[in-house]
Amino acid sequence: MPFDVLIQQICNGLVLGCVYALVSIGYTITYGIIRLINFAHNSIFMLSMYFAIVFVTMLALPWWLGFIIVIALTAIMGVLTEKLAYHRLRNRGAPTSTIKIAALGVSYLIDNVVIVIFSGRPKQFPTVDLLTDVFEIGPVRLQRTAIIVPLVVLVLLVGLTYFLNHTKPGLAMRAVSRDMEAARLMGIDVDKTIAFSFAIGSGLAAIGAILWGQRYTSVIPTVGSMPGMKSFIAAVIGGIGNIDGAVIGGMLIGMIEVMVVAFFPGLSSYRDVFSFCLLLIVLLIKPTGIIGEKVADKA
Amino acid sequence: MEKKNNAIFQRILENRNKVLTIVFLALIMVIVGNLKPWFGSYWVRVFNTCCIYSMVTMSMNLVNGCTGIFTMGSPGFMCIGAYTTAILTLTPEVKDAVYYLSPIAPWLRELNTSFPVALLLGGLFAAIAAFIIGFPVLRLSGDYLSIATMAFSEIARVIMLNAQSITNGPIGITKIKNHVTVWVAFMALVSVYVLLRLLMRSTYGRALKAVRDDPVAAEAIGIPLFRTKMTSFIISGFIAGIAGGLLASLVGTIDANQFVYSYVNQFLLMMILGGNGSMTGSILGSFVITTALEVFRFMDEPIDFGFWKYPGIGGMRMVLFSISLMLIVLFWEHGIMGSNEFSWDRIIERVKKLVSSIRGLFKRKEEQA
Numbered sequence: 001m002p003f004d005v006l007i008q009q010i011c012n013g014l015v016l017g018c019v020y021a022l023v024s025i026g027y028t029i030t031y032g033i034i035r036l037i038n039f040a041h042n043s044i045f046m047l048s049m050y051f052a053i054v055f056v057t058m059l060a061l062p063w064w065l066g067f068i069i070v071i072a073l074t075a076i077m078g079v080l081t082e083k084l085a086y087h088r089l090r091n092r093g094a095p096t097s098t099i100k101i102a103a104l105g106v107s108y109l110i111d112n113v114v115i116v117i118f119s120g121r122p123k124q125f126p127t128v129d130l131l132t133d134v135f136e137i138g139p140v141r142l143q144r145t146a147i148i149v150p151l152v153v154l155v156l157l158v159g160l161t162y163f164l165n166h167t168k169p170g171l172a173m174r175a176v177s178r179d180m181e182a183a184r185l186m187g188i189d190v191d192k193t194i195a196f197s198f199a200i201g202s203g204l205a206a207i208g209a210i211l212w213g214q215r216y217t218s219v220i221p222t223v224g225s226m227p228g229m230k231s232f233i234a235a236v237i238g239g240i241g242n243i244d245g246a247v248i249g250g251m252l253i254g255m256i257e258v259m260v261v262a263f264f265p266g267l268s269s270y271r272d273v274f275s276f277c278l279l280l281i282v283l284l285i286k287p288t289g290i291i292g293e294k295v296a297d298k299a
Numbered sequence: 300m301e302k303k304n305n306a307i308f309q310r311i312l313e314n315r316n317k318v319l320t321i322v323f324l325a326l327i328m329v330i331v332g333n334l335k336p337w338f339g340s341y342w343v344r345v346f347n348t349c350c351i352y353s354m355v356t357m358s359m360n361l362v363n364g365c366t367g368i369f370t371m372g373s374p375g376f377m378c379i380g381a382y383t384t385a386i387l388t389l390t391p392e393v394k395d396a397v398y399y400l401s402p403i404a405p406w407l408r409e410l411n412t413s414f415p416v417a418l419l420l421g422g423l424f425a426a427i428a429a430f431i432i433g434f435p436v437l438r439l440s441g442d443y444l445s446i447a448t449m450a451f452s453e454i455a456r457v458i459m460l461n462a463q464s465i466t467n468g469p470i471g472i473t474k475i476k477n478h479v480t481v482w483v484a485f486m487a488l489v490s491v492y493v494l495l496r497l498l499m500r501s502t503y504g505r506a507l508k509a510v511r512d513d514p515v516a517a518e519a520i521g522i523p524l525f526r527t528k529m530t531s532f533i534i535s536g537f538i539a540g541i542a543g544g545l546l547a548s549l550v551g552t553i554d555a556n557q558f559v560y561s562y563v564n565q566f567l568l569m570m571i572l573g574g575n576g577s578m579t580g581s582i583l584g585s586f587v588i589t590t591a592l593e594v595f596r597f598m599d600e601p602i603d604f605g606f607w608k609y610p611g612i613g614g615m616r617m618v619l620f621s622i623s624l625m626l627i628v629l630f631w632e633h634g635i636m637g638s639n640e641f642s643w644d645r646i647i648e649r650v651k652k653l654v655s656s657i658r659g660l661f662k663r664k665e666e667q668a
Contacts, residue, residue: 037442085629094632097369100445101571102628104564109621116614225561229453236446273457276450284435287443 001262004139009262010255011146015215017254018153022208023231024238024246025160026078026201032177032241033197035096039103040081041205042228043110048074048206049125049219050118056126063128071206078202079195081106087191114221122220125213132214149211156204157247164243173197177241226272230257233279239289248290253278316643331485343481344549345593350484351545353585354491356569357578358538361495363567364576364638365504366531367511368437369445371563373539375452376425378459378558380540381547383421385472386465387412388548393474397467404464414478418544425540428455429533437528452560459555471554472547479549487545488582491538495578496640498534507531568624572634580636587635588624595619 001009023045030038051073056066085102133144164170172193175183184190212227213219234253238245253275261268282289311318334343355373362370389397391408402408412420436447459466466472498504506527509517518524547553565588573584595616602609627634639645 031442035442037446085625088629089632096441097363097575098571098628098632100369101567102625104567105621105625105628108564109618109625112614112617112621116612116618120614225559229560232446233450236443240442269461270457273454276454276457279450280435280447280454283439283443283447287439 004141005262007140008142009258011142013255013258014251015145015149015211015254016258017251018149019208019212019227019250020231020234020254021247021250022153022156022204022211023227024235024250025243026205027232027235028238028240028243028246029173029197029201031235033173033194034086034090034099034180036086036099036103037232037240038201039100040106040110041201041232042224043107043114044074044078044081044202044224045205045209045212045228046219046221046224047077047110047114048202048209049213049223050114050123051206052126052210052213053118053123053219057124063126066126067210070210071203074206074209075199075203078198078205082195082198087194111221118221120221122218125217125219127214127217143215145211145214152207152211156207157243160200160204160243169193169196230275233275237279237282237289239291242289242291245289245291319643331481334481345590346481347479347484347549348546349586349589350488351479351542351549352566352569352589353488353582354542354545355539356566356573356581356585357491357495358535358542359563359566360570360573360576360578360581361498361507361538362531362535363570364574365499365511366507366528368528368532369441370436370448370532370535371445371560371567372429372432372448372452372536373566374558374560374562375448375455376429376536376539377543377546377562378452378455378555379425379428380418380421380543381553381558382459382466382472383424383540384414384417384544385475385547385553386410387417387420388414388476388478389472389474397472397474400467400470401463403467407465414476414548418541418548421544422537422541425543426533426537429536430529433529433532437525437532449560449563452558452563456555456558456560459558466555469554469556471552473552475547475551475553477548477551479545484545484549487541491541492578492582499578499640503527503530568628571632572624572627574634574636574638576638577634577636577640579639579641580634583635591623592616592620 023041026041026044027038030036030041048070051070052066055061055069056063059066061069085106086099089099089102131143131145131148134141135144136142162170164174172183172188173196175186175188176190176193180190183193208227208231209224216223230253231250234249235246236249237252238247238249240246256274256278257271260274261271330337331346334346355377358376359370359373362368386394386407387410390411394403394408432448432451436444436451439447460469462468499507506517506522509520509522510524510527514524517527543558566585569584569588570581571584572588573580573582598616598619599612599614
C-alpha cells in the first residue's frame with residue numbers, strides 16, 4: 001500500500017474512531033449511573049442530524065449558531081426521555097429488563113415520529129466548508145475533518161475529565177454511579193444528577209452526529225443504527241461504565257474497521273461484522289471490557 | 300332416571316375444567332376452520348402471521364421470562380430456520396431461476412425435501428447454532444449476555460447476506476412455495492404451546508424457574524446451572540428456527556435484512572404485553588399486537604370526520620403503535636397475564652367476583668331506595 005493512502009486510511013480510522021468515542025460516552029455514562037443500556041441513544045443521534053437539517057438547511061441559520069442550538073436541543077431531548085420514560089419506572093422499582101424494554105420503546109417512538117415528519121427519503125446533511133475542505137501535505141490529500149475532529153474530541157474529553165474529577169456536579173455524578181443510595185443520603189440530588197448525565201451523553205452524541213454528517217451526508221431515519229450499534233459495542237469493549245474505556249473502544253473499533261477493509265478489500269462486505277466479532281472475543285476473554293471494573297449486576 | 304342424570308351432572312362438575320377445555324377447543328377449531336369464509340383471505344394471512352409470531356414470542360419467553368436470561372438472538376435463529384426451509388423446499392429448476400445472478404452451489408442445488416422435513420431441519424440447525432454459541436454466551440451474565448446474543452444475531456445476518464452461493468446474497472430467495480395453511484399455523488402454535496406448558500410443569504421447568512429466582516440456591520440443591528440454561532436456550536432456538544421456516548414459507552420471499560437485530564424489539568414488546576413468564580400471555584400479546592398493527596392501518600389513509608378532513612399521514616399507525624406500547628410498558632408493566640398461565644379456575648373465580656360485585660352494586664341501590 002502506498003504511503004499516502006496509508007496515511008489517509010489512518011486519518012479515516014481516526015475520524016471514525018473519534019465519532020464512535022463521542023457517541024459511546026453517552027452509552028457508558030448512562031450505564032455507569034443507572035445500569036441501563038440506553039437503546040434509545042442511537043435514535044437521539046439520528047434525531048440530532050434531523051435537527052441540524054431543520055435549523056441549518058431549512059431555517060438557514062449560520063452554521064455555528066445552528067449547531068449550538070442542535071446540541072442544546074438534543075441534550076434536552078435526552079433529558080426528556082429520561083424524565084418521561086425511565087424515571088417513573090426506576091422510582092417504582094421496576095426490574096432492569098423492563099427499563100431496557102422501555103428504552104427500546106423510546107427508540108421505536110422517536111424513529112417513527114421522524115419517519116412521519118421527514119419521510120423515509122434521504123436528506124442532505126448541511127456540511128460546512130470550513131470542516132470539509134481538502135488540503136495537501138506533500139502527496140497526502142486530507143479533508144480538514146482529519147485534523148479538526150480529533151482536536152474537537154480531545155478538547156471535549158479533557159473538559160469532561162476535568163468536569164468529572166474537579167467539579168462538584170462531576171463529583172456528584174461519580175458518587176451516584178458508585179452507590180445511588182449512599183449518594184442520596186449524602187444530600188446529592190440523584191434525579192438531577194441522572195438527568196444531567198443524560199444531557200451530557202446526548203449533547204456529545206449530537207456533536208458526534210454533526211461530525212459524522214460532514215463525512216456521510218445522506219440522512220435517513222435509520223442513520224443512527226449502525227454508528228449507534230458500533231459505539232455501543234465500543235463502550236462494551238472498553239468496559240461499559242468507564243469513560244476512558246469508551247474512548248479506547250471507539251478508537252479501536254474505528255481503526256479496525258477502516259484498516260481491515262484497507263488491507264483486505266475482499267472483506268469489505270463483512271465490515272460490519274468485525275466489530276461484532278471483536279465484541280464476542282472481548283466478552284469471552286474479559287467480560288467486563290478492556291479497562292472495566294467489576295460492577296454488581298443489579299438485574 | 301333422575302338419579303342417573305344427577306350422576307352425569309356430578310361427573311361433569313368434577314371434570315369441569317376438562318369439559319370447558321374441550322368446548323373451548325371445539326369453538327376455536329370451528330372459528331379457525333371457517334376463518335376464510337367468515338373473514339376473508341386477508342385476515343387468514345394475519346392469523347397465520349399471529350401464530351408464527353406467537354411461537355417466536357413463546358420461544359423468547361422460555362429463555363427470558365422463565366429462565367431469566369435476557370437474550371436477544373431470536374432474529375438470528377429465525378434467519379437460520381428461514382433460509383434452511385427456503386433452500387430445501389425449492390426444486391432444482393426453481394433454484395436455477397432464483398439464483399440468476401450467480402449460480403447456487405452444486406451440492407445444494409440437488410437437495411430437495413418435503414416441507415415438514417425442511418422445517419424440522421431448519422429448527423435443528425437453529426438449535427445447533429444455539430448450542431454452539433451457548434457455550435461462550437451463557438457464561439456471561441446480565442447485560443453482557445443480551446449484548447452477546449445480539450452480536451450473534453447480527454453476525455448470522457451478515458454471513459447470510461454475503462454467502463452468495465448458498466443464500467443468494469442480498470437478492471434474497473424468492474418463489475418459496477406457501478405451505479402454511481390456517482391449520483398448519485394453528486397446529487404448530489398449539490403443539491408448541493402444549494409442549495412448553497408441559498415442559499414448564501415438569502421437573503425441568505421447575506428447575507428453570509429456580510435458576511431464574513435464585514441461581515445460588517438452585518445450584519446448592521443440585522441443579523446444574525449451565526446445563527439447565529443451555530437446554531432452555533437450545534429449545535428456544537429450535538422453536539424460533541421452526542417459526543422462521545414457517546415465516547419464509549408464508550411470506551414467500553426472504554432476505555437477510557429482514558432479520559436485523561432490531562426485529563427482536565417487536566417480540567420483546569409482545570412478550571411484555573402478554574406478561575413476562577406466561578406462555579398464554581405470549582400468545583395473547585402476539586395476537587393483540589399483530590392484529591392492532593393491521594387495524595391501525597386506517598391511520599395511514601385519509602378519513603373524513605365531517606368537520607375536519609384527516610389527510611392520512613403515512614407511518615402514523617406506527618407512531619400510534621409505539622405510543623401505545625410505551626404506555627403499556629410505563630403503566631402496565633405486568634402485562635395481560637402477569638406470570639400466570641391460563642386456567643379455568645382463575646377465570647371462573649374472576650367471573651364470580653365480577654358477578655358478586657355487580658350484585659353488590661344493585662343491593663346497595665335497593666337499600667338506598
